[in-house]
Amino acid sequence: MLSRSPYATAVSLDDDGTIVLHLRTQEYYRLNGTAQRLWTAFDEQKTWTVEQLARHLYRTAVPFKEDGPSRADVQDDVEAFVETMAGNGLLTHVS
Amino acid sequence: MPAPIAYTLGRKAPDAPPDAFFTKEMRSVGIWIERSAAVPAALVTRAANALALHPHASAATSSSSTDALAVTNALTIEVRLGKPHTTGPPSSWNCVAADAQGTVWRTPEGVRWEGDGGGQVQWHEDRGTARLWVENPRTPAGRHAVASGLRHALTGALARLGWTPLHAAALRPPPNADSGASVLLVGPSGSGKSTLTAGLLQRGWRCVSDDQVALAPSDHAAPRVGRLSPTLRLCPDAWTRLGFQKAAFSSSATRVPLADGAPSDPAQKWSVPLGTLDDHAPARTAAWAVPRRVIRVGIADTPTSRLVPCRAARLLPTLLSQSLPPSVLPTAVATAQTQRLGALLRHADGFELTAGHDLYEAPGRLADLLTAARTPSRASTA
Numbered sequence: 113m114l115s116r117s118p119y120a121t122a123v124s125l126d127d128d129g130t131i132v133l134h135l136r137t138q139e140y141y142r143l144n145g146t147a148q149r150l151w152t153a154f155d156e157q158k159t160w161t162v163e164q165l166a167r168h169l170y171r172t173a174v175p176f177k178e179d180g181p182s183r184a185d186v187q188d189d190v191e192a193f194v195e196t197m198a199g200n201g202l203l204t205h206v207s
Numbered sequence: 208m209p210a211p212i213a214y215t216l217g218r219k220a221p222d223a224p225p226d227a228f229f230t231k232e233m234r235s236v237g238i239w240i241e242r243s244a245a246v247p248a249a250l251v252t253r254a255a256n257a258l259a260l261h262p263h264a265s266a267a268t269s270s271s272s273t274d275a276l277a278v279t280n281a282l283t284i285e286v287r288l289g290k291p292h293t294t295g296p297p298s299s300w301n302c303v304a305a306d307a308q309g310t311v312w313r314t315p316e317g318v319r320w321e322g323d324g325g326g327q328v329q330w331h332e333d334r335g336t337a338r339l340w341v342e343n344p345r346t347p348a349g350r351h352a353v354a355s356g357l358r359h360a361l362t363g364a365l366a367r368l369g370w371t372p373l374h375a376a377a378l379r380p381p382p383n384a385d386s387g388a389s390v391l392l393v394g395p396s397g398s399g400k401s402t403l404t405a406g407l408l409q410r411g412w413r414c415v416s417d418d419q420v421a422l423a424p425s426d427h428a429a430p431r432v433g434r435l436s437p438t439l440r441l442c443p444d445a446w447t448r449l450g451f452q453k454a455a456f457s458s459s460a461t462r463v464p465l466a467d468g469a470p471s472d473p474a475q476k477w478s479v480p481l482g483t484l485d486d487h488a489p490a491r492t493a494a495w496a497v498p499r500r501v502i503r504v505g506i507a508d509t510p511t512s513r514l515v516p517c518r519a520a521r522l523l524p525t526l527l528s529q530s531l532p533p534s535v536l537p538t539a540v541a542t543a544q545t546q547r548l549g550a551l552l553r554h555a556d557g558f559e560l561t562a563g564h565d566l567y568e569a570p571g572r573l574a575d576l577l578t579a580a581r582t583p584s585r586a587s588t589a
Contacts, residue, residue, distance in 0.1 A: 121542045123549035125519040131549075135533040135541045136303075142520055 113159040113206050114194060120202040122151060134201055141200065149173055150193050159206060166190040236260075236364045238357070240286040246344050246353055254357035258365070258419070258435050282367055284360045285338045286353065291319065291329040303534040308355055311535045318535050320363075324348060326356030330363065332537050337363060365435075366531050369424035371544045374529040376400040377420045377432045379493045380577075381411035388499035390577065391420070391432065391555070393525055398504045399562050399570070401441050406570025413493040414439065414481060422547050423495075429554035430547055433495040438478040446477060448568075500577070501526075501551065502558045509563040514576040517559035519552040526551070 119135045122143075130148050133140040143151055146169070153160060153168055160168070166187045173186075181189070197203040238255075240246050294315045304311040309322040320328040325348060327340045339356040343349040362372050376392040392400045404417040419435035481492045503517055503525050526548045527533070533541035558580065566572055 118538060121545050123523060123545055124553075125523065125549060126553055128519040131520060131523055133527070133533065133545055135536075135538055135545070138527070138532060138534055140524060140527070 113161055114165075114198065114203045115159045115206050116151075116154045117202050117204045132197075132202055137201060139200065141196075141202070146173065146189055147193055147197075150190065151197075162187075162190055162194055165194070236361060236368070237283045238286065239283055241288060244286050244288045244341065244344055246286055250350060250353055251357065254354050255361065256437065257354075257358055258361050260361065282364045283336045284357065284364060285336060286344075286357070287338055287340055288344075289340055289342065291327055291338065291340050292316070304532040309359065311532070313534075320356075320359050320535075322352060322355045322359065324352040324355050326352030328356055328360050328363070335367075362435075362531065363535075365421055366536055366544060367540055369543070371422035371430075371547045372435060372531060373420050373422060373432070373526065373548075374418065375420050375432075376404045376417045377415035377434075377496050377498060378404060378407050379413040379415065379496045381413070387577070389496035390500045390502055391496075391498035391551075392502050392504050392560075393522075393529055394504035395529070397506075399506055399566070400504055401439060402445055403504065403562070403566070403570045403573050404439065405441060405445070406566075406572070407574055408439075408491055410571040410574040412574065413491055415493050415496050416481075422551060424543075425547070425550065428550070429497050429499070430551050431495050431497050434481070437482070438480050440476040440478045442476055497554075498551065499555050500558060501555045502560050504560050504562060507561045507563055509561065510565065512563040512566040512572070512576065513561045514558055514573075514580050515561075516580075517557040519557050521559075522552055522557045523548060 117134070120132055121135060122130050122132045124130050129145075130143045130151065131140050132143060132151065149172065150165055150169060153165060166183070169190055170183055170186045194203060198205065238251055240251070300312040300314045300319075302310060303313050303318070307323075309320050312319045312321065314329075316329060317332060318330045322328075325342065329338045329340070330336075331338065337360045339353070339360055341349055341352045341356065344353050365372055373393070374395075377389065378392075379389045380387060392403055394400055401417040404414055408414055415432060416434040416436050417439045420432040421435050422430040422432050425431070501522055502514070503522055527545070530544060530548065533545065536544065560573070560576070
């Protein structure tokens, strides 16, 4: 299971998207549309598995699109997001 | 046991002008001094005034800072003789920030600041207390350690009480000016904020501060910024080049030492108290502003200056770099500070100024660039 790090804070900049700052390392990351959707998923539910996130993203971001990404593509996107965010301490693994 | 002395500092001064920033909102910061430290009251007052804070209660006595200050104050700074207690070896400390004034460590006891003058500030977040330790405040170096330590502790206290100290200049436009909205000039030391401020002053703008401001606590509305440095500091040649003469100000317009025993200012700048600017009509200062333009300032070796729009995502790292580092603050305080900077950018238009030779010669020309860059959606908002 994954949750947001208590040291991560996100700043919404309207048209300029969202920036996530790690309060201890002081490194910041600009989120693209997909990453923003995944990050805000943690507003609705505190903990997620990678599979749950992939299902959530597929359900909310690619509804009824014939030429949209496949489930496998979405799963790859979520895994890349989790690897980046967890690797930089913005998401933490919880039991 | 000798009785300590308590000073309470804040902006609720009875003689504060009606438009003073924070007059109604400011919670106090108590400063408690171990009597044996023998720190003169004038030194405490000067350190507080350096952040545009004013004393509003006279000395009190009590056997402890808790008795003296807990009822009336949200946060206490204690000045003590000696060195802070340490449980872990220095090798286990984690350096989290450093600047020209000192180094910040995360120790087993919490966040600790070691000033280059020898003072040390240890934050005790659970008690709402910062302890400033000095070894010998009777020497010039010791007095400098007290002054710089108090300044550091007071800045941290303001952040913990909900304000966001920011290294920036803020100005209001002249009434009915085409150049529209209040501006915030952000950039590192030496980027020209004070020179541009003086230039805009010549064009009728009103100065909130040329170097240090504080954002008021407000997560959603456009934040107000108020003054944290009460002087305008420029090199003598800059004053002359801009056409200001010392005689144009009151007799207090002289170089003001930062503190007794402080290292001499390498730039030998003249500090002019902003209050003296208002000796001349019309008023050249303002207590606060709501910036609708945030301008990142930089100097370039180019003949012509440029003022171009800049995305908020590029400005946020600049604002973060000129505020207190999040890693030295409690998580909740750092989060609130970051959100407040985001709110500032959401309510303002972002610009990047590349200041060239023309602005060096005539910094007031920034007013023309601001007029040319007028944004219809937010024009005429003070």
